[in-house]
Amino acid sequence: MSEIAVRHRVRAAVFAAKVAAVGPDQWSNPSPCEGWTARDVVGHVVGMHAAMLGPVGRSLSRAPSVEEDPLAAFVSACADIESLLADPSVAARPIETPMGRLSAERHVDQVASADMVLHGWDLARATGQDDTIDPAELEAMWPAVQRIPPKMRIPGAFGPGIVVYGPEVEVPGDAPLQHRVLGLLGRDPHWSA
Structure with a gap:
């Protein structure tokens, strides 16, 4: 495999x-x-x-x-x-x-x-x-999420209704890695329903 x-x-x-x-x-x-x-x-x-x-x-x-x-x-x-x-x-x-x-x-x-x-x-x-996201996953994701091209954040750039990543959510630089990754992926790490 x-x-x-x-x-x-x-x-x-x-x-x-x-x-x-x-x-x-x-x-x-x-x-x-x-x-x-x-x-x-x-x-x-x-x-x-x-x-x-x-x-x-x-x-x-x-x-x-x-x-x-x-x-x-x-x-x-x-x-x-x-x-x-x-x-x-x-x-x-x-x-x-x-x-x-x-x-x-x-x-x-x-x-x-x-x-x-x-x-x-x-x-x-x-x-x-x-x-909690597996720390190894976060470490592997970190380099790439820091380089997300702006086009990936434009709604519809890859077709009607397709949103790849939302706008970056500001997260303090000393926040836990999970929070920083989520922020760069357009997620509010403190989101709740």
Whole structure:
């Protein structure tokens, strides 16, 4: 199993645990993502998994919808991505992405896999769970989040309705690393419903 596949599997397990811990009455809770509920956060993550499959001629397997069963929908989408990552010829296939030409597996790693880390925080905040991001993830994210291009913060720059990162949220320079990362990603680390 490649390093990218292992990283996706670990991140998916962490995100799945958060999805599983959401109470039945919490799915409509607002999230730190403006206009999104807790269910919408999971729907977005599942949708990003689907978006990784399209460029290699695949699609999500038949599964319950996020509306019917968020956990089952997420687990099924992850299995589809794991199948892509397990096939070396598909994983290595070059595809065009908003970030340039990448292998399918690098696209998964930089988008759908990485998304689970940030959106895991969103889901945790929306539903009152532990929102601590793994310190190793934060350390790995820190160099890149300091160099987010301004275009990535422009709503609709990559298509109608697509917002990659919101405006930077000012965070003190001596704040914990998690707060600084979240601020650069457009999140208020002190957000609450």
